[in-house]
Amino acid sequence: MDDEMLELARAAMERAHAPYSNFHVGAVVKGRNGRLYAGCNVENAAYPEGWCAETTAIAGMVMDGETKIAELVVMGAGEALVTPCGGCRQRIREFAADDVQIHICSPEGLRRTVTLGELLPLSFGPENLG
Numbered sequence: 001m002d003d004e005m006l007e008l009a010r011a012a013m014e015r016a017h018a019p020y021s022n023f024h025v026g027a028v029v030k031g032r033n034g035r036l037y038a039g040c041n042v043e044n045a046a047y048p049e050g051w052c053a054e055t056t057a058i059a060g061m062v063m064d065g066e067t068k069i070a071e072l073v074v075m076g077a078g079e080a081l082v083t084p085c086g087g088c089r090q091r092i093r094e095f096a097a098d099d100v101q102i103h104i105c106s107p108e109g110l111r112r113t114v115t116l117g118e119l120l121p122l123s124f125g126p127e128n129l130g
């Protein structure tokens with residue numbers, strides 16, 4: 001993870017549309033192509049219709065024609081680590097192998113690096129469909 005990813009995650013956090021939770025999250029996906037795709041969480045007055053920062057970032061990557069994740073940054077404030085929710089772990093799984101690193105950050109910087117395999121062990125992925 002480099003400073004550019006951190007910078008983009010900070011900027012994405014500022015774009016969060018989170019008027020209901022006030023919990024701003026930024027995510028940056030690096031594709032295997034080396035390009036960076038940023039996203040923020042986008043909440044909705046119909047609460048269940050909102051979605052996570054990781055989801056926005058993944059959508060940007062796919063729209064750019066990339067389907068392989070090299071690494072990922074998730075950034076949020078607060079005491080607890082802002083780890084991807086269960087649904088996002090599965091969305092990441094679609095485009096990432098078990099050894100892909102996920103860097104859990106606060107606006108101040110890196111807090112902890114984990115792998116997708118640690119977050120989602122024994123996962124079901126595209127390979128399972130043959």
Ligand code: THU
Pocket residue numbers: 018021023024025040041042043050051052053054074082083084085088
């Ligand atoms: N959220 C994310 O965007 N990513 C995460 O990894 C955890 C949670 C968002 C969803 C919702 O808008 C807000 O944080 C509170 O759950």
